[in-house]
Amino acid sequence: MENTLIQGLKERIANAVMVNPSVGIILPGNNYKDLTQAIFQHMNETQNKTYIYVAIAKPFHIVKKEMDGIVDSSAFFFIDCVSRAAGIHMTDPQCFFLDSPSHLEQLILEIVNIIKDQDKKSDSVVILDAISSLVLYNDELLVTEFFTHLINNMNLYHAHTISLCLEEEMTDQMNKMLYLINDKIIKVKESFI
Amino acid sequence: MPEYEKEIVKVSEGKRKNSFMNNDTPFCITGIEPLDQKLGGGIPQGNSVLVVGSSGSGKTTFCMQYLTNGAKQGERGVFFTITEPLFKLTKNMENFKFYDKKLIEDGMVNIIDLRIISDRLGLNVEKYSVEDASALLEVLKDIADELQVKRLVIDSITALCYRLESDEMIRDFIFKLGSSLASMGCTTLLTSEIPPVMVGDLKYSKYGIEEFIADGIIYLSDIDRKGDLIRTMQVVKMRGTSHSRSKVAMNISSDRGIEIITLLKSRG
Numbered sequence: 522m523e524n525t526l527i528q529g530l531k532e533r534i535a536n537a538v539m540v541n542p543s544v545g546i547i548l549p550g551n552n553y554k555d556l557t558q559a560i561f562q563h564m565n566e567t568q569n570k571t572y573i574y575v576a577i578a579k580p581f582h583i584v585k586k587e588m589d590g591i592v593d594s595s596a597f598f599f600i601d602c603v604s605r606a607a608g609i610h611m612t613d614p615q616c617f618f619l620d621s622p623s624h625l626e627q628l629i630l631e632i633v634n635i636i637k638d639q640d641k642k643s644d645s646v647v648i649l650d651a652i653s654s655l656v657l658y659n660d661e662l663l664v665t666e667f668f669t670h671l672i673n674n675m676n677l678y679h680a681h682t683i684s685l686c687l688e689e690e691m692t693d694q695m696n697k698m699l700y701l702i703n704d705k706i707i708k709v710k711e712s713f714i
Numbered sequence: 715m716p717e718y719e720k721e722i723v724k725v726s727e728g729k730r731k732n733s734f735m736n737n738d739t740p741f742c743i744t745g746i747e748p749l750d751q752k753l754g755g756g757i758p759q760g761n762s763v764l765v766v767g768s769s770g771s772g773k774t775t776f777c778m779q780y781l782t783n784g785a786k787q788g789e790r791g792v793f794f795t796i797t798e799p800l801f802k803l804t805k806n807m808e809n810f811k812f813y814d815k816k817l818i819e820d821g822m823v824n825i826i827d828l829r830i831i832s833d834r835l836g837l838n839v840e841k842y843s844v845e846d847a848s849a850l851l852e853v854l855k856d857i858a859d860e861l862q863v864k865r866l867v868i869d870s871i872t873a874l875c876y877r878l879e880s881d882e883m884i885r886d887f888i889f890k891l892g893s894s895l896a897s898m899g900c901t902t903l904l905t906s907e908i909p910p911v912m913v914g915d916l917k918y919s920k921y922g923i924e925e926f927i928a929d930g931i932i933y934l935s936d937i938d939r940k941g942d943l944i945r946t947m948q949v950v951k952m953r954g955t956s957h958s959r960s961k962v963a964m965n966i967s968s969d970r971g972i973e974i975i976t977l978l979k980s981r982g
Contacts, residue, residue, distance in 0.1 A: 621942045626963035626975050634970065662980035670976060
């Protein structure tokens with residue numbers, strides 16, 4: 522039987538994404554796994570979209586493993602920001618491996634290049650898992666600047682973004698950034714369970 | 715078609731006239747779209763541009779991409795190398811998708827090793843006299859004329875000047891080179907090798923004079939971000955255009971060659 526929490530999260534995400542180009546999701550670490558499962562299920566139900574999954578909190582091969590059995594990820598694009606920096610040297614035709622999570626300009630370029638290469642009839646959705654993890658490798662003002670540029674670029678190409686943000690990694694600056702730049706914020710509270 | 719795409723097409727058509735100069739000087743399109751947009755269409759045709767950077771900054775790749783993009787638009791080009799042997803240069807370029815061997819076979823991109831030319835002319839390859847330097851300049855000019863090239867690259871002006879014996883000879887050679895390039899009418903890129911610079915110690919050339927014959931300076935460098943080097947590009951000068959002088963981030967990939975994007979500047 523499907524977990525009620527995951528089902529609830531999935532519905533909130535689906536409703537938010539339907540009307541808002543950029544959606545931020547703030548959640549406690551305890552609910553991180555539930556949220557990613559809800560996102561995978563949402564991706565499974567909207568396979569007509571071009572998904573670009575940016576792995577920041579964990580490497581691509583872990584994300585891919587977690588997707589197994591929930592969603593067929595063979596048509597998705599992945600950008601792994603952390604494997605190379607962690608000394609994990611693997612290659613996969615489905616994934617672009619960034620040398621370092623501090624190469625934020627290159628991250629924007631790679632996302633934009635994937636979108637440009639797509640059939641314009643299908644909507645592109647960029648999932649940042651998790652934007653808050655970028656603060657581990659970059660100054661928070663730089664992350665804010667990155668996020669602003671990314672969202673501006675996504676607006677240009679009519680692409681959507683879903684940005685995950687772990688409550689434990691949040692700073693005041695991150696909080697301001699998420700609320701100011703995103704069109705919609707979903708705040709997941711432990712009391713929601 | 716979305717507005718942003720219309721603008722890109724407008725630039726890549728290469729038909730835009732140079733509004734800054736208020737005359738009919740057309741642009742030489744580099745093919746690196748955001749750079750052409752920053753320059754208002756491209757490099758004004760006939761300009762000589764110094765491409766400055768330290769080792770590994772992407773000078774040769776930039777120049778080769780410029781030549782191949784030109785060849786694909788029907789503009790013949792010549793690449794004079796004095797720093798790398800031909801086989802090494804072409805082998806490196808084979809890693810890039812923009813590189814097309816057929817353009818070389820068809821004579822649209824010509825790569826010439828200046829050391830071989832010097833050798834055939836009976837010049838001392840290691841040190842040039844005044845006469846040697848003049849003879850070499852004449853040969854460069856003859857080759858460019860004969861091939862009817864629209865784009866020319868000398869990689870590098872630093873290595874060429876290194877072979878001259880005195881500062882006076884270097885000055886004389888550079889000024890003669892400047893007049894020759896101006897009379898040829900083709901758009902030229904001259905690479906200039908500099909050591910990695912410290913903040914506040916910026917120089918665009920080894921001999922401090924190369925930049926004075928150039929109509930433009932494109933500076934390739936790196937910034938250090940927590941131990942990671944981020945490639946950057948900056949158009950310092952480009953006569954005949956109203957251009958941005960902001961530093962931008964640069965990426966080099968085998969799929970797309972050189973790409974540029976806004977540099978994130980915030981510091982904590």
